[in-house]
Every structure is written in structure tokens, then in C-alpha cells.
Amino acid sequence: MNRLPVTExxxxxxxxxxxxxxxxxxxxxxxRAKCANxxxxxxxxxxxxxxxxxxxxxxxxxxLECGTCKVACPSDALKWVYPRGGFGVIYRSG
Amino acid sequence: xxEDIFDAIVVGAGVAGSSAAYRLAKAxxxxxxxxxxxxxxxKNLSGGVLYGRILHELIPNFWETAPVERxxxxxxxxxxxxxxxxxxxxKTERFNQPPYNGFTVLRSKFDRWLAxxxxxxxxxxxxxxxxxxxxxxxxxxxxxxADGEEMLARxxxxxxxxxxxxxxxxxxxxxIPTAHAGVGVKEVIGLxxxxxxxxxxxxxxxxxxxxxxxxxTRGVPGGGFLYTNLDSISIxxxxxxxxxxxxxxxxxxxxxxxxxxxxxAPLIKGGKLLEYGxxxxxxxxxxxxxxxxxxxxxxxxxxxxxxxxxxxxxxxMDLAIGSALxxxxxxxxxxPDNDFSAARLNAYPRRLxxxxxxQDMHTYARAVDFxxxxxxxxxxxxxxxxVLTDIYRQEALPKKNLVPTLLDNLKTSKISLFNLVKDVLxxxxxx
Numbered sequence: 001m002n003r004l005p006v007t008e009x010x011x012x013x014x015x016x017x018x019x020x021x022x023x024x025x026x027x028x029x030x031x032r033a034k035c036a037n038x039x040x041x042x043x044x045x046x047x048x049x050x051x052x053x054x055x056x057x058x059x060x061x062x063x064l065e066c067g068t069c070k071v072a073c074p075s076d077a078l079k080w081v082y083p084r085g086g087f088g089v090i091y092r093s094g
Numbered sequence: 095x096x097e098d099i100f101d102a103i104v105v106g107a108g109v110a111g112s113s114a115a116y117r118l119a120k121a122x123x124x125x126x127x128x129x130x131x132x133x134x135x136x137k138n139l140s141g142g143v144l145y146g147r148i149l150h151e152l153i154p155n156f157w158e159t160a161p162v163e164r165x166x167x168x169x170x171x172x173x174x175x176x177x178x179x180x181x182x183x184x185k186t187e188r189f190n191q192p193p194y195n196g197f198t199v200l201r202s203k204f205d206r207w208l209a210x211x212x213x214x215x216x217x218x219x220x221x222x223x224x225x226x227x228x229x230x231x232x233x234x235x236x237x238x239x240a241d242g243e244e245m246l247a248r249x250x251x252x253x254x255x256x257x258x259x260x261x262x263x264x265x266x267x268x269x270i271p272t273a274h275a276g277v278g279v280k281e282v283i284g285l286x287x288x289x290x291x292x293x294x295x296x297x298x299x300x301x302x303x304x305x306x307x308x309x310x311t312r313g314v315p316g317g318g319f320l321y322t323n324l325d326s327i328s329i330x331x332x333x334x335x336x337x338x339x340x341x342x343x344x345x346x347x348x349x350x351x352x353x354x355x356x357x358x359a360p361l362i363k364g365g366k367l368l369e370y371g372x373x374x375x376x377x378x379x380x381x382x383x384x385x386x387x388x389x390x391x392x393x394x395x396x397x398x399x400x401x402x403x404x405x406x407x408x409x410x411m412d413l414a415i416g417s418a419l420x421x422x423x424x425x426x427x428x429x430p431d432n433d434f435s436a437a438r439l440n441a442y443p444r445r446l447x448x449x450x451x452x453q454d455m456h457t458y459a460r461a462v463d464f465x466x467x468x469x470x471x472x473x474x475x476x477x478x479x480x481v482l483t484d485i486y487r488q489e490a491l492p493k494k495n496l497v498p499t500l501l502d503n504l505k506t507s508k509i510s511l512f513n514l515v516k517d518v519l520x521x522x523x524x525x
Binding site: 003004006009010012013016037039042043044045046047064065066067068070071072081082083084085086088089090091092093094 | 130131132135136137138139140200201202203205221222223224240241256257259269270271272275277278279281282326328335338339342343344345346349350354367368369370371372373374
């Protein structure tokens with residue numbers, strides 16, 4: 001079970017996807033203007049954040065709801081809340 | 095008709111929230127327990143050892159009915175270097191009889207059970223509802239709001255976890271600084287029961303708990319754990335967030351290195367990944383503790399920043415339950431006078447100071463900084479592994495006694511004798 005990519009790990013988890021209701025929003029202007037280290041790109045255990053065409057994109061469906069990105073984001077560019085009630089990751093072990 | 099006003103609203107059905115609701119309901123109070131997940135436990139994640147003595151006070155002999163995994167009889171501290179391990183391996187039958195010392199639990203099952211106990215005691219459980227914030231009138235918390243609707247109560251207990259949006263929204267706490275947080279990553283790995291028992295030398299429901307320190311995290315301050323469940327293993331890392339940000343490393347990659355470490359890989363070999371999770375861990379100790387009471391509001395568990403890690407054990411759930419009982423008892427006492435002012439509710443932090451919860455946070459307060467000492471994660475494991483290599487290696491060359499062996503190795507390490515003495519003294523006082 002060596003070197004399992006994060007995406008494959010997440011695929012094992014159970015999620016109740018809240019289609020059309022992202023619980024993470026990235027304020028691209030704030031990122032560009034203020035952010036020195038783009039911490040979201042590496043601190044997230046689920047690799048939710050990536051840079052695509054120079055923009056920070058949040059693939060929020062795989063979020064494990066730990067909140068690490070919100071704590072690590074130095075510029076308040078992230079609007080990170082919990083998914084709506086009943087949605088998001090559903091831990092079966094925890 | 096007058097608005098319904100409950101005696102108490104508890105936000106979050108983790109071990110803290112359900113314990114508080116259970117106690118309040120048992121005392122005859124009308125209590126609502128709100129959980130954002132579809133069922134209690136579905137959002138909760140721990141390393142997974144519950145030191146159960148405090149829960150035994152609340153629910154005597156809980157292990158007879160609760161979904162606990164194994165009773166921990168084997169406590170191991172494993173000190174890793176890049177290619178070696180040095181273990182302190184303590185195994186005792188003393189921990190294998192009621193009331194036991196600690197149990198491994200899987201929170202999704204355990205928390206569901208605990209919330210059911212609160213419900214059976216008379217608490218009203220409302221799952222699948224995310225609380226958006228507290229409702230304030232005249233500066234006092236008088237309830238919570240969810241989906242644009244208000245629910246009112248004489249007092250609100252925020253048990254909404256390490257991110258506690260309620261504590262922030264109510265103005266008790268700012269955004270958590272990275273220096274006070276750790277990121278926990280964890281896998282639950284399925285293995286047949288017999289394999290676990292053979293591999294870890296366990297009989298029946300005995301369990302092993304490994305606290306893994308040293309070079310588990312590529313030298314970044316943090317540590318690992320490995321706990322045996324009935325037919326799975328909980329394994330993970332907690333990494334200090336400030337150091338992670340500074341070094342721009344990915345927790346998932348550090349975790350993969352850890353799982354591949356020659357001392358770890360054989361322990362999980364042949365297992366099947368059942369779940370991958372993550373959780374924010376309050377690591378600031380007393381320094382990050384917000385005010386725990388305001389007008390109409392109390393904070394318990396992770397929301398209050400409670401946690402202890404002294405290198406030997408990692409605790410959170412027992413402190414959470416202890417804080418929940420102190421909060422519930424404060425509410426029960428204030429109830430007949432209908433006085434839930436901050437002045438009255440400040441009896442709660444005073445209760446906590448008299449209880450093991452804050453006393454232990456004080457006892458291990460120095461451990462918070464000690465456990466971030468960079469030398470612990472690379473230089474010392476290397477030094478110890480070198481000393482032991484010299485002791486055990488036989489090369490048909492003259493040997494040296496222990497002290498000269500130690501001094502020789504210290505000389506070639508990057509550690510000064512001064513720092514070694516300082517760290518040993520600090521460690522002895524911290525852990």
C-alpha cells in the first residue's frame with residue numbers, strides 16, 4: 001500500500017456531495033495582491049487546492065473539513081465554512 | 095404563544111457535547127443537542143485512545159455497552175531515526191481489568207453511541223443541522239441560528255470542535271495562529287483480527303498504543319501514533335502547522351514517508367485502507383485558551399483548546415469529557431436562579447481549575463514548547479541510534495565503556511554538551 005496518491009485515498013472515503021453549494025471560496029484578487037507563500041497549495045492533507053492557469057482553484061468535494069487551510073492562509077483570501085448540514089465527508093471510522 | 099426557550103442548547107455531538115447533554119438531561123433540564131453531520135460521529139476523528147476514567151464517572155461501566163475496540167495494555171514510546179528505532183515498551187496486566195486505563199475507539203461508532211445515551215436520558219438530538227452562529231440580545235447569547243431560523247435557550251454550550259466558529263463569532267477567540275495548531279492526518283487500515291493479535295502480541299481484547307516520536311515527520315516538529323482496533327489499525331501523524339508552513343511541505347507526503355519507514359511498514363503490511371481523514375489539533379496549551387465563559391455561553395472540549403501531549407500519551411477526549419461535566423454542573427447549579435450571566439458562568443473555569451483538566455494542562459504546560467524542540471526530531475534520534483549501534487556492533491576491535499561511547503558520539507553529533515544537559519533537565523520537568 002505504498003505511495004498511494006491522495007486522490008485514491010479520498011476515493012475510499014464516503015462523501016455526501018452538496019452539488020452546486022461549494023463551501024470553500026477563494027478570493028483570487030486577495031491571493032494575488034497579498035499572499036506571499038500560497039500555503040493552501042501544500043498544507044491541505046486532501047490536496048484540495050491547486051494552481052490552474054495562474055489561479056488558485058479549490059476542488060472542495062474532497063475536503064476532509066479539518067480547517068487547516070483556513071488557519072494557514074495568511075491573507076484571509078479563503079472563505080472556508082463547513083458544508084451545509086448533512087453534507088460533506090462522512091467518516092465511517094473516524 | 096410565547097417562544098419556546100430551552101434550558102440549554104449544546105452545539106456539536108462529539109464526546110464533549112454528548113457528555114454535557116447527557117448530564118443536563120439526567121438532571122431534568124430540557125436540552126437540545128445539535129449536530130451538523132447526518133449522524134453523531136460522522137464528522138469526528140481522533141487518533142483514538144480514550145482514557146476512560148472520567149467517562150466511567152458519568153456512565154459507570156460504559157465499556158460493557160459502548161463500542162470500544164481494545165483495552166490498552168501495551169503502551170509503547172517509539173523513538174525513530176531515519177533507519178532505526180528505540181522503543182520503550184511497557185506491557186501490564188494492571189490495565190486489563192475494570193475500570194481499565196484506556197480504550198481504542200473509532201469515533202464514528204463511539205460518538206454515535208454516546209449521543210444515543212444522551213438521547214435516552216432525555217436530550218433532544220437534532221442531526222444534519224449546521225449552526226450558523228449564536229443569537230445575541232443585549233450582548234448576551236440567547237440561542238443559535240441555523241438556516242435563517244432561531245432556536246432560543248437560557249444557555250448555549252459550544253462543543254463545536256477545534257475550529258469553533260461559535261467561539262470566534264461570539265468574540266471569545268480570534269482566528270487560531272499557526273503556532274497553536276497541528277494538522278492531524280490518519281489512516282484506518284483493515285487487517286484480520288488474528289493478524290493484529292499475532293503481530294502485536296495481543297490476546298483477546300488487549301490493545302497496543304504506540305506514540306511515535308523523533309524522525310517520524312522528516313524532522314518537522316510533530317509525532318506519530320499507531321493504535322490497534324479490533325480488526326483495524328489507526329495510524330497517523332500530527333504535524334505542527336507553523337513548521338509545516340515554514341518548510342512548505344505537504345502533510346500527505348510526510349505521511350507516506352512515515353508509512354514506508356522500515357520500522358512502520360511491517361506493522362501495517364498487507365492491510366487495506368478503509369479511510370483517510372484529517373483533523374485540526376489544538377496544540378497551544380494554556381497559551382491559546384480563550385475565555386471559557388461569556389453571558390449565556392460556555393466553551394468545552396476542542397473548542398476550549400484542551401489537549402495534552404507529553405510524548406508518552408496524547409489526550410483530548412478525557413479532557414473534553416471532563417470539561418463537559420464541569421460546564422454541565424455549572425449550568426445545573428445556575429438553573430434554579432435562572433442566572434446565566436458571565437459572572438455566574440465563570441464558576442465553570444474555576445471548576446476546571448480544581449479538576450484534573452486544567453491541572454494537567456498546567457502540569458504539562460512546559461511540554462508544549464519542549465515537544466517543539468528541533469533537536470528531538472533529528473539530532474537526538476541519530477545520536478541515540480549511533481550510541482546503540484556502537485554498543486551492539488562487534489567488529490573484532492577493542493570496545494569502549496558506555497560513557498566514552500556516549501561522549502565520542504556526542505562529539506560527532508551537532509549537539510553541544512550544554513544543550514544536552516539543558517534538554518534533559520527541561521524534558522524531565524516537561525513530560
